[in-house]
Amino acid sequence: MKTTKLASVVAILAALFFTGMAFAQTDPGVRSNTGVNAGQPFASVTASPNDLAFFQTGLAQFNEHQTVTGDNPGLGPRFNLDSCGACHSQPAPGGTSPASGIFPNVGPNPQSQVIANGVVNSNTNTIPYFVFANGPVREARFPFFFDQFGNPNPNAPNGGVEDLFTVSGRTDAGSCSLPQPSFNTARATNNIIFRIPTPTFGTGLMANIDDSTLLANHAAQANNRLGVGGAFNHNGNDGTISRFGWKAQNKSLMIFAGEAYNVEMGISNELFTQDRPLPGEDQLGSGLPPSCLNLAGIGYPEDITHSDGTTASTVTSDVGLFNTFMQFLDQPTPSTTSPGGATSITNGRRLFSAIGCALCHTPSLTTQASKLTLGLGNATANLFSDIEIHHMGAGLADNVSQGGAGGDQFRTAPLWGLGQRIFFLHDGRTANLLGAIEAHQSNGSEATQVEENFDLLSPSQQQDLLNFLRSL
Amino acid sequence: MHPKFSRSLALVCFAISLTAHAQSSLQSGGDFSNSPQPNALPSDVILVKGAWSSASDSVTPVPELGRVANNVFSNQYFGLTYAISPDWTEKYSGPPPSDSGYYVLAQIRLAGTSNGTRRGSILIAAQDLFFTLTPAGNALELIDYDKESLNADYKVEQPPTLVRIANHSFVRFDYGSPVAELHWHVLATQIRCHMVQFVLTSRDTKLVESLIQEMSKMTLPAEAGPISGRGGGEVPVCIKDYARGENVLERVDPVFGERRFNPAPVRIIIDKQGKVKHIHFLSAFPDQVKAITDALFQWRFRPCLRDGKPVEVETGIMFGRAPRPAILPASQAVSE
Numbered sequence: 161m162k163t164t165k166l167a168s169v170v171a172i173l174a175a176l177f178f179t180g181m182a183f184a185q186t187d188p189g190v191r192s193n194t195g196v197n198a199g200q201p202f203a204s205v206t207a208s209p210n211d212l213a214f215f216q217t218g219l220a221q222f223n224e225h226q227t228v229t230g231d232n233p234g235l236g237p238r239f240n241l242d243s244c245g246a247c248h249s250q251p252a253p254g255g256t257s258p259a260s261g262i263f264p265n266v267g268p269n270p271q272s273q274v275i276a277n278g279v280v281n282s283n284t285n286t287i288p289y290f291v292f293a294n295g296p297v298r299e300a301r302f303p304f305f306f307d308q309f310g311n312p313n314p315n316a317p318n319g320g321v322e323d324l325f326t327v328s329g330r331t332d333a334g335s336c337s338l339p340q341p342s343f344n345t346a347r348a349t350n351n352i353i354f355r356i357p358t359p360t361f362g363t364g365l366m367a368n369i370d371d372s373t374l375l376a377n378h379a380a381q382a383n384n385r386l387g388v389g390g391a392f393n394h395n396g397n398d399g400t401i402s403r404f405g406w407k408a409q410n411k412s413l414m415i416f417a418g419e420a421y422n423v424e425m426g427i428s429n430e431l432f433t434q435d436r437p438l439p440g441e442d443q444l445g446s447g448l449p450p451s452c453l454n455l456a457g458i459g460y461p462e463d464i465t466h467s468d469g470t471t472a473s474t475v476t477s478d479v480g481l482f483n484t485f486m487q488f489l490d491q492p493t494p495s496t497t498s499p500g501g502a503t504s505i506t507n508g509r510r511l512f513s514a515i516g517c518a519l520c521h522t523p524s525l526t527t528q529a530s531k532l533t534l535g536l537g538n539a540t541a542n543l544f545s546d547i548e549i550h551h552m553g554a555g556l557a558d559n560v561s562q563g564g565a566g567g568d569q570f571r572t573a574p575l576w577g578l579g580q581r582i583f584f585l586h587d588g589r590t591a592n593l594l595g596a597i598e599a600h601q602s603n604g605s606e607a608t609q610v611e612e613n614f615d616l617l618s619p620s621q622q623q624d625l626l627n628f629l630r631s632l
Numbered sequence: 633m634h635p636k637f638s639r640s641l642a643l644v645c646f647a648i649s650l651t652a653h654a655q656s657s658l659q660s661g662g663d664f665s666n667s668p669q670p671n672a673l674p675s676d677v678i679l680v681k682g683a684w685s686s687a688s689d690s691v692t693p694v695p696e697l698g699r700v701a702n703n704v705f706s707n708q709y710f711g712l713t714y715a716i717s718p719d720w721t722e723k724y725s726g727p728p729p730s731d732s733g734y735y736v737l738a739q740i741r742l743a744g745t746s747n748g749t750r751r752g753s754i755l756i757a758a759q760d761l762f763f764t765l766t767p768a769g770n771a772l773e774l775i776d777y778d779k780e781s782l783n784a785d786y787k788v789e790q791p792p793t794l795v796r797i798a799n800h801s802f803v804r805f806d807y808g809s810p811v812a813e814l815h816w817h818v819l820a821t822q823i824r825c826h827m828v829q830f831v832l833t834s835r836d837t838k839l840v841e842s843l844i845q846e847m848s849k850m851t852l853p854a855e856a857g858p859i860s861g862r863g864g865g866e867v868p869v870c871i872k873d874y875a876r877g878e879n880v881l882e883r884v885d886p887v888f889g890e891r892r893f894n895p896a897p898v899r900i901i902i903d904k905q906g907k908v909k910h911i912h913f914l915s916a917f918p919d920q921v922k923a924i925t926d927a928l929f930q931w932r933f934r935p936c937l938r939d940g941k942p943v944e945v946e947t948g949i950m951f952g953r954a955p956r957p958a959i960l961p962a963s964q965a966v967s968e
Contacts, residue, residue: 302663303673303680310667314679322663341663350673382732382765383778385818385831387739387755389730391683391915394893399953440662507811514785514809551727559680564894566682604678606727608739612753616814616835 185622187593188499188630190251191579192263198361198492198577199252202535205488210472211533217473218485223253226425228332228455234427234462236327237336237435237452240299242279242425244482246270247297247357251580254489256359257296259582268293274325281329288324288343290354296588298354299424300324302346303559303567305443312351319560320439321423322346327455336452341438353558355406356588360413361577362491363404365541367413368527371401374547377522381546386516387609390548393563393571402563403547406586408571409562417482421463429463429479487532491542492577492632499579500627508628511621515613520572520606522546544575544632555602558586568604579630593626683894685728686921688911688929692901695758695826696729698737705738705756710823711853711867714830717846719743720754731895731915733760733948737828752834754843759827760914762872762948763897771820771827772858775803778818785809786816794858795819798850801857815840822861823853824946825870863946868901869938874947879934881906886927886951889919896920896952898928904942906933916952924951 191197205211223245226235235242249266250258258266272293275282290298300322304312322341327333346352378390395402395411404410410419418431428435437448456462469475476484496502512518521544530537549569557568565571570586584596597614600607614622673679687694698707700722705714721743726736735758742751759766759774768774775792782788790806800821808815817840820829830847832840855861863870896916903909908928913921928949935942 305662306665306667306670310665310670312670312673314673317680319680339664342665345665345667345670348672349670350675379765380781382730382734383759383774383781385755385757385778385816385829387726387736387757389727389732389734391731391894394953396891399891399893438663440664444662510785510811513783514812514814553724553727554676554678557676557678557680559678561680561682564682564892566678566684567680568678569682601724602676603725604727605724606736608724608726609736609753609755612739612741613812613814613833616751616753616833617812621812 185594185619185626187626190263190582191495191498191630194495194498196251196264197495197580198359198489199254200490201488202364202490202533204534204536208533211488213471214473214476214481214484215488217476218481218483218488219253221478221481222248222485226427228327228330229457230332233456233458234425236333236426237338237448237455238323238326238438239426240321240324240424241270241274241297243270244420244425247424248360250359250582254360254486255577256357256581257583257588259294261294262582263580269295269297271297271324280325280327284329284337285325285340288340289347290343290352291324296356296583298324298356298588300341300343300346301353301355301558301560302341302351302439303353304351305440306342306345306349306351310345310349312346312349317559317561318439318443319562322352322438323423323426327426327452333455334451336449336455338449338452341440353560354587355558356583356586358404358406358573359577359581360486361489362541362543362574363413363416364487364489364532364536365491365527365539366403366543366545366547366574367487368530368532368536368539369403369525369541369547370528373525373528374401377525377546378548381519381522384516384519386519386613388516388519388550388606390520390546390550390606391564391569392547393549393565396563401547403571405562406570406573407560407562407565408547408549409565412483413486414479414483417486418479421479421482427463427478428461430461430465430477431479433461435460487536490535492580494542494576495579495631497631499630500624504624504627505631506628507621508624508626508631511617511625512628515617515625516610517614517625518544519610520546520548520550521575522572542576544578545572548572550606551604552600552607553602553605555605556585556599557604575629575632578632593629683731683896683915683917683920685915686913686918688925692910692912694912695735695737695760696726698756700738700740705740707737710758710826710828711851712823712828713851714756714847715849716740716754729760729914731763731897732765733763733826733897733914735759735826752832752836752839752843755829755831755833757829757831759829760897760899760948761822761825761827762870762899763914763950770859771822771829771861772803774827775805775818775820775829775858779805779807782807785811789815797844797847798852800852801860803858817844819844819847820858821852821856822858823856824861824863824867825872826861828856864938864943868944868946869936870946871936872948874902874936874945875900875931875933875949879936880931881934882930882932884927884930886920886923888923890917892917892920893953895950896924898924898949898951899946900928900949902933902936902945902947904935904944906935907931908933909944920952 305316326338393408422432559567601611693709737756740754817832897914901910
């Protein structure tokens with residue numbers, strides 16, 4: 161009798177549990193049943209042999225692994241990785257952080273493999289505590305400089321990239337001896353933040369949206385009833401709206417590429433012409449030691465336009481090729497049926513707009529005429545971003561200022577291709593879409609009220625919205 | 633002073649300065665530090681601010697400093713108190729004012745998850761009518777504009793209508809989203825040339841109606857009304873573009889050290905003698921704040937007269953990148 165009673169209770173509880181499960185909304189995860197839906201050039205590029213050759217050479221250069229000396233010289237003396245394509249690889253070259261166990265199974269976090277792959281010497285480099293095989297590719301920044309006692313000094317903002325690795329100990333690095341930054345002290349003092357790679361699909365379209373279009377969109381959204389403000393970051397040289405990077409700090413893809421080549425891989429180029437010391441090495445007035453300069457033995461800048469080239473793509477510098485590759489990358493193709501089916505996705509899209517997500521994540525903007533290729537001109541860019549910077553509150557603040565963006569301001573992340581991304585938010589803190597949505601509310605965030613609206617939806621409505629996002 | 637002694641003194645000073653320089657260099661651990669017992673920075677705090685709000689004094693009330701305490705939202709600048717039910721709470725504070733004058737004054741929500749059907753939120757916001765990007769001159773026009781610009785996701789449930797709440801006139805506008813099954817009820821009035829609005833959001837219209845009933849206990853200044861709220865009485869009168877033309881007797885342009893591209897909207901209070909009494913920066917970088925403050929305190933205005941008596945005036949000036957009202961040079965203003 162007692163056993164029967166217990167069994168009944170268990171059965172009832174189980175029924176309640178599974179009923180709850182049926183209504184609980186979940187992130188459908190990376191979309192894997194539609195193939196890879198990003199990484200292709202515009203049809204107009206494919207149709208032009210010259211443009212296609214340019215794109216393919218750019219792609220090859222993007223995926224090339226650099227060394228300190230040799231055929232692909234210039235790596236280091238400090239770097240985060242040795243190839244653009246290693247970090248920007250999910251779900252295709254040009255994308256973002258990969259993972260080995262998640263579609264399309266590109267591979268483990270390449271930063272976790274640098275010792276195994278011989279990119280760094282294990283006697284002189286360790287894998288930082290925040291790099292995991294199944295975690296995101298990360299760059300690290302210290303928001304503030306340390307004082308002599310090892311305390312971060314809030315009156316001394318830093319915010320520059322602290323490269324993870326050095327070439328020290330490599331056979332091609334001579335006597336260059338450099339330590340890695342003090343990541344553990346930075347961790348102990350809560351003085352470290354991270355950034356993950358931004359996907360570059362469709363970025364040529366973003367580059368080709370005129371400022372007037374962005375300003376009109378801003379004005380149209382200004383009188384909202386959801387707590388959203390917004391502003392633009394500007395390029396310090398000409399005052400126009402800048403748009404690339406987590407804080408929209410970079411004006412163009414060329415600058416984005418040139419800076420990344422220099423900062424992430426340590427390769428000087430025609431836009432950033434010197435090897436880069438760490439922010440602290442600059443602040444201390446020492447710069448890089450002479451033994452770590454001109455390691456390639458080819459002089460500076462290490463990447464140049466080749467006057468001895470015979471075709472456009474062999475004349476062009478690596479940075480120019482990266483720029484062309486990114487410009488010619490078409491926007492990702494969303495699915496109309498997966499995950500969850502067409503009805504759910506359609507409903508989710510309407511909910512996305514109704515609760516206010518679309519205020520900042522502007523579904524589409526129109527580009528201006530393009531001289532580069534037909535696909536870039538007068539096109540609908542389904543970017544789901546207003547390219548504005550918004551206060552995202554204390555919960556997401558990284559206390560790094562870039563251009564006009566303050567410590568809690570971030571560019572509205574474009575959502576195209578979201579369905580096949582693994583890691584979310586600027587630091588890749590979550591791989592769960594629900595977690596990313598919830599992180600939108602905190603003290604000082606412009607998105608709190610919209611997130612509150614999301615919470616007001618029923619579980620099935622929330623599921624539709626998640627399905628829509630994973631369809632992108 | 634003996635030349636030899638002064639040379640020695642100079643050398644000593646130079647040596648001290650070198651030591652000081654070396655120490656100051658050493659004081660920065662740069663990217664390398666191995667201190668065993670460092671102090672950690674606080675988490676979830678915004679330490680590095682970009683363009684932000686500030687004021688020339690901490691005594692004069694400013695719009696963004698309202699707060700919820702003991703279940704009462706109060707805002708001294710707007711002269712507003714609003715008692716909220718005990719089961720409603722403010723979990724998160726709002727962002728700083730936008731550079732077009734939009735304020736999140738409070739975000740209040742029903743505590744807990746309840747049964748999932750009686751949940752809702754109250755957003756109390758304000759829009760500075762001096763800096764709005766919307767072509768509207770008062771709260772009524774702004775709400776009318778809202779209705780006209782409502783997109784296809786929403787359905788108008790009650791067009792903008794004048795209602796009485798707490799013995800003051802408000803404009804009420806209801807709309808809903810059929811797909812989200814959410815309803816928005818907007819109640820707006822005007823105080824000190826700001827539209828102050830209460831946005832009530834819920835799936836449950838009865839809940840919202842009960843909230844509206846409770847708003848009858850709200851206290852507001854006498855000026856509050858969808859068109860009428862233009863200051864006066866115990867607060868300055870607010871006049872758009874007062875800092876223009878013949879009203880400006882002396883003007884000093886701010887000297888900016890750094891080239892910036894952001895709009896820097898500023899509200900000032902001019903005293904009865906025509907001097908700037910208070911400056912409120914809605915959004916500006918610290919260097920802009922200093923330059924503009926230094927300049928504005930040198931401005932002189934023609935005193936504003938109401939019924940033949942001088943009164944304090946509150947007005948707005950846009951510095952920085954955004955289009956700003958043309959301000960005539962002081963020489964021209966004086967000659968008129």
